[in-house]
Amino acid sequence: MAKPVILAVDDDREVLAAVARDLRRQYADRYRIVTASSGAEALETARVIQQRAEAIALFLVDQRMPGMTGIQLLAEARKLHPEAVRMLLTAYADTNAAIAAINEVGLHHYLMKPWDPPEMKLYPVLDDLLAAWSARVRLPFEGIRIVGSRWSPQSYATRDFLARNQVPYQWIDIEADPATRDMVQSLAGESPRLPVVMFPDGSHLIAPGNAELAGKVGLQAQATRPFYDLVIIGGGPAGLANAVYAASEGLRVVLIEQHAPGGQAGTSSMIENYLGFPGGVTGADLAQRAVAQARRFGAEMLVGQPVAGLRREDPYRIVTLDNGHEVSCHALVLATGMAVRELDVPGVAPLVGSGVYYGAALSEAALHRGQDVAIVGGANSAGQAALYFSRYARNVTMLVRAPSLSPKMSRYLVDRIGATANIQVVTGTELSEVCGKDHLERIVLRDAENGGSRPLDVGALFVFIGVAPRTEGFAGFVELDPSGFILTGPDLPRGKRAWPLERDPLMFETSVPGVFAAGDVRSGANRRIASAVGEGSAAIYSVHQYLQTV
Numbered sequence: 144m145a146k147p148v149i150l151a152v153d154d155d156r157e158v159l160a161a162v163a164r165d166l167r168r169q170y171a172d173r174y175r176i177v178t179a180s181s182g183a184e185a186l187e188t189a190r191v192i193q194q195r196a197e198a199i200a201l202f203l204v205d206q207r208m209p210g211m212t213g214i215q216l217l218a219e220a221r222k223l224h225p226e227a228v229r230m231l232l233t234a235y236a237d238t239n240a241a242i243a244a245i246n247e248v249g250l251h252h253y254l255m256k257p258w259d260p261p262e263m264k265l266y267p268v269l270d271d272l273l274a275a276w277s278a279r280v281r282l283p284f285e286g287i288r289i290v291g292s293r294w295s296p297q298s299y300a301t302r303d304f305l306a307r308n309q310v311p312y313q314w315i316d317i318e319a320d321p322a323t324r325d326m327v328q329s330l331a332g333e334s335p336r337l338p339v340v341m342f343p344d345g346s347h348l349i350a351p352g353n354a355e356l357a358g359k360v361g362l363q364a365q366a367t368r369p370f371y372d373l374v375i376i377g378g379g380p381a382g383l384a385n386a387v388y389a390a391s392e393g394l395r396v397v398l399i400e401q402h403a404p405g406g407q408a409g410t411s412s413m414i415e416n417y418l419g420f421p422g423g424v425t426g427a428d429l430a431q432r433a434v435a436q437a438r439r440f441g442a443e444m445l446v447g448q449p450v451a452g453l454r455r456e457d458p459y460r461i462v463t464l465d466n467g468h469e470v471s472c473h474a475l476v477l478a479t480g481m482a483v484r485e486l487d488v489p490g491v492a493p494l495v496g497s498g499v500y501y502g503a504a505l506s507e508a509a510l511h512r513g514q515d516v517a518i519v520g521g522a523n524s525a526g527q528a529a530l531y532f533s534r535y536a537r538n539v540t541m542l543v544r545a546p547s548l549s550p551k552m553s554r555y556l557v558d559r560i561g562a563t564a565n566i567q568v569v570t571g572t573e574l575s576e577v578c579g580k581d582h583l584e585r586i587v588l589r590d591a592e593n594g595g596s597r598p599l600d601v602g603a604l605f606v607f608i609g610v611a612p613r614t615e616g617f618a619g620f621v622e623l624d625p626s627g628f629i630l631t632g633p634d635l636p637r638g639k640r641a642w643p644l645e646r647d648p649l650m651f652e653t654s655v656p657g658v659f660a661a662g663d664v665r666s667g668a669n670r671r672i673a674s675a676v677g678e679g680s681a682a683i684y685s686v687h688q689y690l691q692t693v
């Protein structure tokens with residue numbers, strides 16, 4: 144596999160030579176360092192690299208160049224290599240231009256000249272940006288191959304599971320690759336169940352479940368102990384923050400996640416309001432950082448493992464996994480968040496995973512390159528997704544029931560959507576039907592005012608119509624509010640059934656002593672990433688208080 148490229152661009156040959164020297168010293172073993180002395184030369188190089196299906200990891204571009212400024216170059220380069228890190232080399236006088244470029248060209252960082260010593264001023268920044276890039280970009284490589292049908296829901300589920308757990312793979316559409324079809328038929332029979340996942344050691348799995356796949360690709364799927372001080376259910380921001388604090392304070396802790404760490408936040412294509420990331424951060428990047436941090440402190444993290452039931456055998460709390468295994472603990476944190484609501488429209492159910500996707504489904508974006516796609520919903524998550532898909536799709540149609548976007552969507556997103564030529568916002572409109580034989584072909588829109596219908600051909604439909612708490616499995620174990628969210632602390636109704644002890648419930652404690660809830664799933668939570676992180680972190684204080692009593 145060709146190494147990904149770092150492309151350095153500067154018209155000053157001395158500066159260019161110095162940048163290239165510093166880059167080679169640190170990165171030549173993993174990246175190919177390529178230089179260009181003008182914007183035009185850089186674009187030509189970027190085009191050739193794209194044609195060879197190779198990747199550019201980083202553009203490091205001087206702002207002041209004759210003919211084309213660094214920002215203009217980055218705007219063009221972004222069209223060719225949208226995933227590459229964009230970094231501007233600036234003089235002090237260019238600071239304002241660089242700040243403006245954060246929005247204009249999605250600039251990831253600007254570096255003030257001179258950057259000496261590189262060990263302090265250049266390498267730490269690049270290490271961080273390149274680590275994030277390699278986590279989010281899938282390179283062609285000799286690794287895991289998923290062979291399936293583009294329109295099979297199980298093939299989508301497998302791709303989504305590996306992508307969200309940041310396991311790289313190559314996707315092969317069996318319908319477009321007869322040679323692979325023959326090979327798969329020889330392994331798995333004439334009409335194989337799909338997908339077939341093939342591993343570099345020559346082994347394969349046929350239509351595996353998440354837990355089986357997790358174990359095979361080296362993700363932790365089994366708890367190493369029978370007992371922990373603390374078990375956390377749910378690996379969204381609340382659960383991850385809880386795990387970081389618990390492990391850093393010396394508790395034996397395991398986090399159990401049914402799908403992939405990151406939760407709802409992990410599906411966000413760009414989070415722009417999380418403290419400390421002025422250029423935004425992708426959900427995948429944030430999740431990867433949090434997982435690394437929790438593991439560094441010694442937290443265990445099981446993925447692909449849904450929790451099926453909870454029970455108490457005082458002083459123990461017992462968690463039963465879907466596969467029948469049990470883990471016991473003294474304290475339990477429920478951080479199961481929310482799930483996207485299902486769309487109740489004729490034709491949807493059989494096409495879920497075959498063109499209709501709930502939530503962001505970021506792994507699908509590249510498969511719909513150059514096609515028309517639609518998004519249902521008018522809140523922030525729909526807006527983020529529209530911007531993300533607009534980088535791949537030919538046209539993105541946003542279907543919004545309300546007469547305008549603004550009441551539910553943050554201003555910065557409304558403005559950016561307004562400035563994106565290939566996003567059309569259709570307001571006052573509902574989805575009335577979804578059509579397609581074995582994959583989505585068309586949707587039917589209904590005007591909310593006059594009832595008139597019109598069809599729209601689309602290759603994919605992404606649904607963002609709100610969320611509901613994930614507490615089905617805990618009803619009857621902990622007290623819920625009428626909407627299904629978990630009641631905690633002072634919100635618990637007093638009375639024998641709701642709270643059984645003499646002492647008051649602790650902050651975040653549910654109706655079962657020693658069982659806590661944090662994040663979106665908690666009644667009264669302010670459903671944002673920072674709030675979930677805050678609740679997950681703060682709940683550890685109550686966990687410690689409780690552990691002193693058992």
Ligand SMILES: Cc1cc2nc3c(=O)[nH]c(=O)nc-3n(C[C@H](O)[C@H](O)[C@H](O)COP(=O)(O)OP(=O)(O)OC[C@H]3O[C@@H](n4cnc5c(N)ncnc54)[C@H](O)[C@@H]3O)c2cc1C
Nearest residue numbers: 377379380381401406407408450480481662663670671672
């Ligand atoms: C697309 C999108 C974009 C968003 N963008 C922003 C933004 O820009 N800024 C912002 O502040 N907020 C944003 N939000 C909201 C934010 O993501 C949520 O408020 C936050 O993720 C809540 O965190 P949480 O940990 O409470 O729950 P979640 O993120 O919902 O995580 C819960 C986790 O629990 C797991 N789980 C559930 N049940 C079980 C079970 N039985 N067994 C095992 N695991 C289980 C789930 O798989 C999930 O991973 C966005 C939401 C979405 C959907």
